[in-house]
Amino acid sequence: MARVLLRDLNKHYETFHAVKDVSLEIQDREFVVLVGPSGCGKTTTLRMIAGLEAITSGEILIGDTVVNELPPMDRDIAMVFQNYALYPHMSVRDNMAFGLKMRKFEREEIARRVKIAADILGIESLLHRKPRQLSGGQRQRVALGRAIVRNPQVFLFDEPLSNLDAKLRVQMRVELKKLHERLGTTAVYVTHDQVEAMTLGDRVVVMKDGWVQQVGDPLELYNAPANKFVAGFIGSPGMNFAAVSFQREGDTLLAVNHGLRITVPAPIAARLNGHAGRDATLGIRPEDLHLAGPDDDEGHCFEALVEVIERLGSEILLDVKVGPASMVASVPPTVRTRMRDTIRLALDPERLHFFDAETEVAL
Amino acid sequence: MATTTEAATGTPRTRTRLLEDERWLAFFLLMPTIVLLALFIAYPFMKGILLSVTNTRVGVPGEFVGLAIFEKVWNDGIFREAAWNTIYYTAVTTVFKLALGLWLALLLNRHFRGKAFIRAFILLPFIIPTVLSTFAWKWMFDPTFSVLNWLLREIGVIDQRINWLGDPDLAMGCIIAVNVWRGVPFFAITLLAGLQTISPELHEAAAIDGANARQRFLYVTWPLLLPVTMVVVLFSVIQTFADFQLVYVLTEGGPANATHLFATYAYQIGVRTGLLSEGAAISLAMFPVLFLVVIFQLLYIRRVETR
Numbered sequence: 001m002a003r004v005l006l007r008d009l010n011k012h013y014e015t016f017h018a019v020k021d022v023s024l025e026i027q028d029r030e031f032v033v034l035v036g037p038s039g040c041g042k043t044t045t046l047r048m049i050a051g052l053e054a055i056t057s058g059e060i061l062i063g064d065t066v067v068n069e070l071p072p073m074d075r076d077i078a079m080v081f082q083n084y085a086l087y088p089h090m091s092v093r094d095n096m097a098f099g100l101k102m103r104k105f106e107r108e109e110i111a112r113r114v115k116i117a118a119d120i121l122g123i124e125s126l127l128h129r130k131p132r133q134l135s136g137g138q139r140q141r142v143a144l145g146r147a148i149v150r151n152p153q154v155f156l157f158d159e160p161l162s163n164l165d166a167k168l169r170v171q172m173r174v175e176l177k178k179l180h181e182r183l184g185t186t187a188v189y190v191t192h193d194q195v196e197a198m199t200l201g202d203r204v205v206v207m208k209d210g211w212v213q214q215v216g217d218p219l220e221l222y223n224a225p226a227n228k229f230v231a232g233f234i235g236s237p238g239m240n241f242a243a244v245s246f247q248r249e250g251d252t253l254l255a256v257n258h259g260l261r262i263t264v265p266a267p268i269a270a271r272l273n274g275h276a277g278r279d280a281t282l283g284i285r286p287e288d289l290h291l292a293g294p295d296d297d298e299g300h301c302f303e304a305l306v307e308v309i310e311r312l313g314s315e316i317l318l319d320v321k322v323g324p325a326s327m328v329a330s331v332p333p334t335v336r337t338r339m340r341d342t343i344r345l346a347l348d349p350e351r352l353h354f355f356d357a358e359t360e361v362a363l
Numbered sequence: 364m365a366t367t368t369e370a371a372t373g374t375p376r377t378r379t380r381l382l383e384d385e386r387w388l389a390f391f392l393l394m395p396t397i398v399l400l401a402l403f404i405a406y407p408f409m410k411g412i413l414l415s416v417t418n419t420r421v422g423v424p425g426e427f428v429g430l431a432i433f434e435k436v437w438n439d440g441i442f443r444e445a446a447w448n449t450i451y452y453t454a455v456t457t458v459f460k461l462a463l464g465l466w467l468a469l470l471l472n473r474h475f476r477g478k479a480f481i482r483a484f485i486l487l488p489f490i491i492p493t494v495l496s497t498f499a500w501k502w503m504f505d506p507t508f509s510v511l512n513w514l515l516r517e518i519g520v521i522d523q524r525i526n527w528l529g530d531p532d533l534a535m536g537c538i539i540a541v542n543v544w545r546g547v548p549f550f551a552i553t554l555l556a557g558l559q560t561i562s563p564e565l566h567e568a569a570a571i572d573g574a575n576a577r578q579r580f581l582y583v584t585w586p587l588l589l590p591v592t593m594v595v596v597l598f599s600v601i602q603t604f605a606d607f608q609l610v611y612v613l614t615e616g617g618p619a620n621a622t623h624l625f626a627t628y629a630y631q632i633g634v635r636t637g638l639l640s641e642g643a644a645i646s647l648a649m650f651p652v653l654f655l656v657v658i659f660q661l662l663y664i665r666r667v668e669t670r
């Protein structure tokens with residue numbers, strides 16, 4: 001087990017700059033998730049850690065060793081591929097034993113380790129089968145087994161669950177979490193699915209266009225997104241955005257657009273001081289909206305036209321129009337409304353976010 | 364009931380009706396293939412067998428003589444030499460074609476500039492009609508005008524002209540070399556296609572698992588390439604075993620029968636000499652050998668594929 005250090009990591013493909021100045025310190029035993037939309041450079045970063053992709057500039061340390069020039073086999077890592085990459089001509093047992101055989105382990109030790117891993121993953125009865133005789137979920141387990149028998153310093157996962165159906169994905173997610181708790185091996189996990197990232201990661205790294213946008217634990221990303229991209233990417237359904245401008249009215253700061261006239265709470269207003277007069281984007285999560293009641297301050301309410309009602313059982317999602325902007329509000333399943341109704345919504349002022357209209361950085 | 368009465372009247376409508384019956388449809392669809400196979404494969408094959416059990420010569424209709432011709436051929440020293448030559452020629456060329464073809468395929472499977480061009484270029488020996496390229500080789504082997512001799516003399520390896528195709532020992536080497544030259548592209552391109560079906564992720568997984576390049580080839584590439592390899596070898600063995608044009612153009616089986624193969628000797632005896640029955644019997648001698656090779660390899664391919 002070991003920490004992993006990325007220092008100003010860059011990757012250029014001939015004309016394309018895929019990974020830009022990525023710096024990251026991954027602690028021993030930590031589970032770090034790289035998340036971002038397709039093509040943002042997650043896989044490339046992971047493959048550079050694995051040694052499968054040359055590093056253009058920067059440094060990677062595993063433990064205390066600079067591994068830039070080390071071939072994959074000398075980095076003491078194990079990788080689980082998106083398509084599992086099981087050796088099709090070998091039995092499950094041989095697939096799991098291969099890495100140990102290559103490293104010249106004793107026969108008994110190999111058998112012992114394969115048995116332990118198979119026990120942990122519940123695949124003892126499949127050991128004699130060929131990969132093509134297995135279901136997707138079983139192959140996934142074998143791929144995990146192949147990684148854990150080696151007892152490496154670091155696990156690398158590249159979207160390991162994306163080929164599974166939704167239900168199995170949730171189940172394997174839980175198992176992965178348990179497995180990490182049990183083994184404690186440092187893990188770097190790549191996914192484009194923010195739910196996976198939030199549930200699995202001790203810390204989550206959000207990437208876009210090769211840049212790291214924000215690094216933080218899941219709640220940090222959810223509560224205090226560093227910019228509009230992270231705010232919109234984390235959370236489902238995503239954060240609502242509305243372009244606003246600020247107006248001062250006596251002591252209070254107002255965020256105003258065609259349908260909104262929101263009183264900005266004092267602590268946030270203090271932060272926004274230098275920004276008065278300039279344009280901004282207001283952000284509020286669907287779960288921070290509710291039907292306005294008598295307790296709600298007038299300055300935090302607004303009118304909305306119901307366009308679509310999505311009943312999910314545990315909650316109702318209301319797709320509404322607020323002036324020209326579209327928003328989603330998550331309300332309790334007991335709420336009764338109809339399409340085309342005009343309703344009054346209130347927002348939780350503590351949970352307001354503002355982003356610079358140009359730089360999109362959180363204000 | 365209705366169909367039979369209509370069928371008897373034979374209107375175009377009933378013919379359409381007839382085609383809707385699967386058995387008739389199958390028959391009609393298979394007809395062209397059956398006719399072609401019968402005409403060009405089955406008939407000559409049967410005719411060959413018939414010829415071989417008579418004593419037919421050109422201009423002399425034969426009588427049935429049982430297996431007498433086979434016995435005669437079996438006791439023919441040149442036949443035995445041709446049989447040995449064929450086996451030797453097939454074995455040696457196949458080993459070289461496989462080794463060189465695999466090596467080329469592995470090289471071509473890498474990424475480099477002008478990859479597509481080189482891949483097409485490699486196929487040239489295979490595309491040129493055999494007779495033409497073999498004639499070119501024949502000139503290169505010519506004792507007087509040989510570019511080979513000139514080259515070897517220029518760099519000082521030899522001081523006498525070598526009679527490439529006139530020396531019984533060298534002649535076999537020459538036809539083997541030309542066959543390998545011609546056959547390697549087929550091996551290389553087919554094996555390359557096989558290599559490209561192997562996911563690069565498997566090599567990456569193996570590299571992470573600690574396998575070096577040699578071990579990755581041995582434990583990942585080679586086992587996964589084996590089915591394709593067996594098919595290529597099968598085709599090549601069949602073709603080489605029955606090879607004719609190359610030897611016919613270069614040496615006509617000489618010098619002193621040193622390069623006669625089954626096919627060239629059968630032609631020599633059957634057509635040139637006019638002993639049709641003997642020619643047929645020599646040709647047929649290839650059949651059991653090839654049949655066994657095919658059976659063995661097909662069984663092996665099936666075993667590998669169901670593994």
Ligand SMILES: Nc1ncnc2c1ncn2[C@@H]1O[C@H](COP(=O)(O)OP(=O)(O)O)[C@@H](O)[C@H]1O
Nearest residue numbers: 013014016018037038039040041042043044045
């Ligand atoms: N071998 C390559 N050559 C050129 N561009 C590449 C190569 N591999 C990846 N890229 C580009 O680099 C970017 C990042 O790719 P990748 O790391 O695979 O993204 P993802 O975040 O979806 O895993 C993509 O835009 C991709 O097109």
Ligand SMILES: [Mg+2]
Nearest residue numbers: 042043044159
């Ligand atoms: Mg990817």
